[in-house]
Amino acid sequence: MIEAPQFFPYLSAAENLYYYCIQRGIPDKACIPEALKQVELDYTGNKKFRQFSLGMKQRLGLALAVLAKPDFLILDEPINGLDPEGIAKVRKLLLFLSREKQTTILISSHILSELSQIATWYGFLHNGKLLKEESAEQVWQNCQNRLVLKVDDVPRAAAVLEQLGCRDFEVGENNTIELTEQQDNASTINQTLLKNGVLVKEMHSAGKDVETYFLELIGGSADV
Template structure:
């Protein structure tokens, strides 16, 4: 049971009769880095807010660490670290003082976790600098420090790399991978930067208009993205005949500039090349073509809107 960290069952949140999250059923297993993908207003943040206890579901329910009762969820949430929407702290306290406040509040006796968390997000140099003097990126990193402060088993991160520079993004990626691999932390993360998400996610949930369209593993998404083999040949009619008659291919299209796009037998590139050559077809180029996660998602929702 403990292998399922989060399990939602037809989770719905309605505001003024409009379903912001509409019957979402998803599962996050221990060790997953679950990338929640969706356009603005798809319901990612609301879903995370419900799990974090910031707003109650309208209908449906969820289990966190196998707990579904009010008391059980409270206990489960104490094993969770959250960063939902923009990180907010007391502007007149320093990074260390802000974390100290939450350490006391959460009953964390070992205050050594404060410098450790600040070091992990590289904010250990800030000293007495007050939160109000922090840049957007520093605020974001302090939000992450709070999320990892109590060494949680489950991290909920809503757009954690917003406002970070490329170096900061790389460091956050490194930190999340470290937490996942070394500390076995399960992570639910949403990000608009899908190219970044695709570097760490092991599982995806595609959300659109409050509905979960699809749940797929990173491998499945990668396979679905890498879905064409492009052949550039000297003789297209002959190549098409060889593909059809000798290799039994049915799913291919003839494109421009002597190209043929194959959508089957993608793992038999050597055999295809050899057979074509044997039959006097010169293969000038052969490569796998695909799309990135962003294109895949846009195709999935049938549009090209802002992700």
């Protein structure tokens, strides 16, 4: 389905789908009311396409896409320009198709915050190149909350953390250390560092969303 699906403006939703059934050689016209019900447009009756809201037009495009009950569906920006209600309806439909109809769906979208609610696998593209492929679980792990410490002596702090059993941490800029484990033991970590002569100047939790993660992959910044 393309980003902005086009239909005959003076035809109803059902009439437009009937035309495409003929064009595509779909013999069973019973798929029309079924498709309209799936996208919650079965109430529109004789209302013409030109009178549809943007969300309704997008959902009619989805109805056309699922008309022949495909096993594989490719969607380009299916929620672009939609209001929160329209986005929620499209999300509900995509989850239904994936979980109940076992439809594999490939979505091209720049709205990463919304994809994080439905995607099971990510492919990050930049300048026409595939940078990385990861499961949703892997992306979540890379975005999970971290305990950020700013200390006066990074090498000594790293040694103390290893003695505490911390293995998953990274040294960042400006004397910072990020831990993705033992966040519940922040107080113990702080006290142990102080006892070993390490001054903890700052300590806070930090996480990132999928958009920030993508910007890091391409070498950008979330502040631009």
